[in-house]
Structure formats: structure tokens, C-alpha cells
Amino acid sequence: MGIFTISDQGYKKTLTLQSPADLRVVGNYDCASHEDIKSAVTKSRMAQQAWSKISLENRVELMHRVIDVIIENQDHIMNVVMEETGKPIQEAMSMEIFSAIDSLAFYAKRAPKWLRDEKRSMHGPMSFLKKTKVTYKPRGVVAVITPWNGPFILSINPTIQALLAGNSVIIKPSEVTPRSGKLVEDIFLMADAPQDLVQVIIGDGLAGAQLIDEVPDKVSFTGSIATGKKIAKQCSENLIPFSLELGGKDAMIVCSDADIDDAAKGAVIGSCMNAGQYCCGTERIYVVEDVYDEFVEKVVHETKKLNQSSEGFSDIGATFWDKQLDIIEDHVEDAVQKGAHILVGGKRNPTLKGLYYEPTVIINVNHQMKIMTDETFGPVISIMRVKSENEALRLANDSYYGLNGNVWTQNMNKGMNLAKAMETGACSINDMAMSYGVNEAPFGGIKQSGLGSVNGKEGLRSYAHAMPIIIGKKSASSYPYTEKSFKDMKGALKFFWGNKFLRRIWG
The missing domain is CATH 3.40.309.10 (Aldehyde Dehydrogenase; Chain A, domain 2)
Structure with missing residues (x-):
């Protein structure tokens, strides 16, 4: 028997898990069926539509309530993680509890600044005619597929960022550490998060594939290169944005x-x-x-x-x-x-x-x-x-x-x-x-170690669509094309960029 086994009774799958610390059985879990996964995505879309209308200030307040819940339940969280992983209590505290609270506080403080509408200065002749604002819109339903080596922190950290950006989240934790992932859903509910805003589905690799088949609006994956390539291929078929944080050497x-x-x-x-x-x-x-x-x-x-x-x-x-x-x-x-x-x-x-x-x-x-x-x-x-x-x-x-x-x-x-x-x-x-x-820094690999960045301003904003809105009182272009309009454009070209000194000003 391996650390986990999945038995298939035809109508359902059951996951049985052993602790690597002493090999005793520590849990039996019903795996999500394809119908369960479809239902979870439907509920998640409904929850996200309401959540996207919630002010950023109220989203931030949820994060502070989650901090309080984690602090109050830190021993329980550590016990679950240690039971599933066999990691020492010091690492359960530092990697899972301390890091989670640090991320919650960090993004709660900075999200209002990093996600607010942003003015962009125009250049050249357009600076006389238009203004640009970039607004950060939620993507929708975010699928977070996580590994077993940091089962709580690697589930909650992307969830924090996705929720602050206005998304809902469905987490599919590793079969090796299902309960550590499930803790994230439990904790958000204890912090009075809206029902179905954060959900966890338990299952094997097939469950993860079926989740992506339901076309979430972004996929965040942490795990092996082999699985990452499969996810990239599956996401590309439906043009789903994704990030991959893969292996290292x-x-x-x-x-x-x-x-x-x-x-x-x-x-x-x-x-x-x-x-x-x-x-x-x-x-x-x-x-x-x-x-x-x-x-x-x-x-x-x-x-x-x-x-x-x-x-x-x-x-x-x-x-x-x-x-x-x-x-x-x-x-x-x-x-x-x-x-x-x-x-x-x-x-x-x-x-x-x-x-x-x-x-x-x-x-x-x-x-x-x-x-x-x-x-x-x-x-x-x-x-x-x-x-x-x-x-x-x-x-x-x-x-x-x-x-x-x-x-x-x-x-x-x-x-x-x-x-x-x-x-x-x-x-x-x-x-x-x-x-x-280091939450200030973007995190991501090159070569076979990943694609895209998580964490930092770049990571938080990746859970949103940066939508530029170009503002002006009148159209900058119109028909008909005439000899005069052509000469006017040539004159503008010479004025703004023909002179090296002015080019540095208007460029």
C-alpha cells in the first residue's frame, strides 16, 4: 500500500491516506465525481458574480477575519499538516502558519493600491487628445491546483490573491495532502466568507483534468513538470490563462x-x-x-x-x-x-x-x-x-x-x-x-521550471484582466482621407519626431 490509495466502487471513488510519519491510516475521503465538479464550478460562478460587486475594502476585511481564524486555530492546522506530511512542528509553523498570515496581511494592505484604477500618461500628439485609465477586472473562477510539499500555504496563498482581485476559487489539492487543502475552505467559511466563494474538490489527477474541462477563467498550478505540460496543453485548447510553478534543481x-x-x-x-x-x-x-x-x-x-x-x-x-x-x-x-x-x-x-x-x-x-x-x-x-x-x-x-x-x-x-x-x-x-x-518579489521560473509569475504586484494583478479605457471628448480620426489630411500627418510626423531634441520630449 502506498501513502494513498484510491478505490473505485463504480459509483464513487474513495481515497485512503496514511501518514508518512508512522504509516497509520489518517483519513478516508470521498472523491469528487465529474458531476460534483460541474456543480462546484456552477456554484463558483454564481458566488463570483456577487463577490465581484463587493468593495475592495470589504474583501480586505475578509482577509483580516481569516488571519484571526488562523491564529485561533493554528494548532489544529499544524496538527493536520504534520499528520499528512510528517514535517517538524517548527516547519509547520514557519512554512504554513507564519507564511499564510504574512501573505494575508501583506496583500490586504497593498491590494487597494495595486488594484485601483490607474492613470497612464499619453505621449506624442495623443497627449493633447486622450487620457488612458487601466482598470483591473476580475477574471472569474480561478482553479488552484496544488502539491503536497507545502499543502496549506500553497493552497491559501494564490487563493488570497485571487479573492482580493474579485474572483472565486476552487482548490484541487494533492491526493497526498487532501485535508490540508480542505482546511482553506473551512477557514474561509469560519471567517464568514460567502458560501461557495472558496471550494475544495478532493480527487486524483483525473479530478484536476475534469476541473479544467469545465473551463475556469484562470488556472494556477504548482507541481511537476510532467503534469504542468499536460495542464498547459489542456488550457491552451480553451485559451485559459494559466501560471505554472514547476520543479527546480x-x-x-x-x-x-x-x-x-x-x-x-x-x-x-x-x-x-x-x-x-x-x-x-x-x-x-x-x-x-x-x-x-x-x-x-x-x-x-x-x-x-x-x-x-x-x-x-x-x-x-x-x-x-x-x-x-x-x-x-x-x-x-x-x-x-x-x-x-x-x-x-x-x-x-x-x-x-x-x-x-x-x-x-x-x-x-x-x-x-x-x-x-x-x-x-x-x-x-x-x-x-x-x-x-x-x-x-x-x-x-x-x-x-x-x-x-x-x-x-x-x-x-x-x-x-x-x-x-x-x-x-x-x-x-x-x-x-x-x-x-518575499511577497514584494514576483516568483517564477524559466526553462522547464515554470511559466508566468506568482506573488508580488505582478502576481496579484495576474488574477485580474488589465482593461485600458481610452477617454476623449471627440474622435481622433475620421474620413475622408484627403491630400490635406495626408499632408497634415506628414507635418505632424516631422514636428514630433523629425527633430532629435523634440523626439526625446514627445517619444
Whole structure:
């Protein structure tokens, strides 16, 4: 039996879920049928029509009520997440509760400014004739399809933004963490959100496909590259706007002038946080040979101090999904067979009942190994010696992923130059990847790591249609075309753009 199983009785499907922490059954759920999904979309459209007429101030007030509900129910939320994922309580708090409240407060404060009508200055001859305003109109029903590695935050964060923009939301959480996703619907109802404004449908991948078949007005997806491509194809058939936040294989570059103590600690938490199961986790580390031995020694020292347990304040939790554990083992075994050397860990934890993989340090790795090219998604610290920062940059960019990265140096100019040269959606200097948690910043990948941006002003506005309205008292053009109208246009062309000085003014 896997972590989840779906049984089909013909008239309905039932999902049975085990906890990866101790393998006990923690839930049985009825899966949504196609008719259930159709009904949910119909209800969502009706709820959205009413919600779109609600003032932005009242939408903001809902977010503050949700904050209060989460604070009051934080222990329950953490318990549900930990039961479904096996993550430590500190990470359940920081990644799920703290981040959710931070996003709610952040967007509640800024949405009135970022979504209000915006005046745009006209240029050239049109500046005498017209004015432009851009209004941000809701898209309608937003489908949010979420993964299992951050099951509560990755469900509620896009929901917050979509609702503030005037949309309704249907969430389809991962089969691995259905109850964590369902919490979002429960919490909004507890905060007196309108009925059907936020709904959750539980099911397998087919349920997600059926949801998109009902033609929502936007799809927000976080998950694997393979599923992301399927969603992109399905959305394109009906021209549904979509965003894809997909996998990563983030590179860390350690320069010869880096603070090695700090870099070693950053490598350990960047690789092992959430048991390595987050899309912008550090998965490849390139260390300039001048400081390689010192760096490896300190990483080994820090890794050996980590506590892995199913109880109390553990540092490293469970692997959330049995199939992911198989991938981690395969990558490590492949690396060892090709010459890599394990300094710490390298196996399942034999003292724990659940799906626990020991925090692992592995060296003598190269790009012929899966562990340096494919997403591992586990608590594995893979370190490669390089001759120079240029070689590190070349190898960092030698990937079909491009989500995030980090550079470690005490020279900020060097750090900026390396960060800009990395082929990633974002980069940090002297810290692990942080951009998803920085709400001011847009978050999105390049290459195979995604399409579009979430978060920040750009992400919030992506849940709205930016509609320009051009305002004027009279038409700027009319028939008939005459020799005079043609000469007038040529004269205007010469006046506004024929002179280089005036061109800079009117352009």
C-alpha cells in the first residue's frame, strides 16, 4: 500500500491516506465525481458574480477575519499538516502558519493600491487628445491546483490573491495532502466568507483534468513538470490563462572569499529544510577548490548535528510520499555506482517507522549523475569541487531547470554579477533561496521550471484582466482621407519626431 490509495466502487471513488510519519491510516475521503465538479464550478460562478460587486475594502476585511481564524486555530492546522506530511512542528509553523498570515496581511494592505484604477500618461500628439485609465477586472473562477510539499500555504496563498482581485476559487489539492487543502475552505467559511466563494474538490489527477474541462477563467498550478505540460496543453485548447510553478534543481555557488561558516550552514538548511521537499531547495553545490575542503568539513559537522525524529522538535521530518523516497534512493544509488562518496547518511533511517531518509552529504559528484541533473527532492547535500567561479557558473547553468539559485561571497559586486548571470527565475546572495517568501518579489521560473509569475504586484494583478479605457471628448480620426489630411500627418510626423531634441520630449 502506498501513502494513498484510491478505490473505485463504480459509483464513487474513495481515497485512503496514511501518514508518512508512522504509516497509520489518517483519513478516508470521498472523491469528487465529474458531476460534483460541474456543480462546484456552477456554484463558483454564481458566488463570483456577487463577490465581484463587493468593495475592495470589504474583501480586505475578509482577509483580516481569516488571519484571526488562523491564529485561533493554528494548532489544529499544524496538527493536520504534520499528520499528512510528517514535517517538524517548527516547519509547520514557519512554512504554513507564519507564511499564510504574512501573505494575508501583506496583500490586504497593498491590494487597494495595486488594484485601483490607474492613470497612464499619453505621449506624442495623443497627449493633447486622450487620457488612458487601466482598470483591473476580475477574471472569474480561478482553479488552484496544488502539491503536497507545502499543502496549506500553497493552497491559501494564490487563493488570497485571487479573492482580493474579485474572483472565486476552487482548490484541487494533492491526493497526498487532501485535508490540508480542505482546511482553506473551512477557514474561509469560519471567517464568514460567502458560501461557495472558496471550494475544495478532493480527487486524483483525473479530478484536476475534469476541473479544467469545465473551463475556469484562470488556472494556477504548482507541481511537476510532467503534469504542468499536460495542464498547459489542456488550457491552451480553451485559451485559459494559466501560471505554472514547476520543479527546480537549484544551484549554490561558493566563492573563494565566502564566509565558509555561514555558507556551510546555508547549504545544510537550504538542502534539508522540509526534508529537501521544496521547489527551490538547494540541490547542487559548486565550491571553488581553494575553500572546498574547509567547506565540506564544516557541512559534515553541521549535518551530523541534525536531529531526525518523529516526535518533539525534530530538524528533519519525513519524506511525504513513498514514491518520492524511491526517487531519492535511486539518485543516491546511481551517484555511488558512478563514483560518488557518501560522508553522512545515504539511507533510510532504520530507527524510525515512517518514511524517513537520513540527511545526507555526498561528494565526488558530477553531471553524469542523476543527483546533479534531475530533481531529487530529498535531504541530500551534493557538493562538487570546481576550479573557478566561472566553471561554477557554467555548471550551474547547465540544467533544464531554472527556478532559483544562490551565491556566497563577501564581495557584493561579484555576487550581483554572478546572480545576474545565473539562468534562474530568482537568486539570493549569501542566503538560501528566499524569493517565494518575499511577497514584494514576483516568483517564477524559466526553462522547464515554470511559466508566468506568482506573488508580488505582478502576481496579484495576474488574477485580474488589465482593461485600458481610452477617454476623449471627440474622435481622433475620421474620413475622408484627403491630400490635406495626408499632408497634415506628414507635418505632424516631422514636428514630433523629425527633430532629435523634440523626439526625446514627445517619444
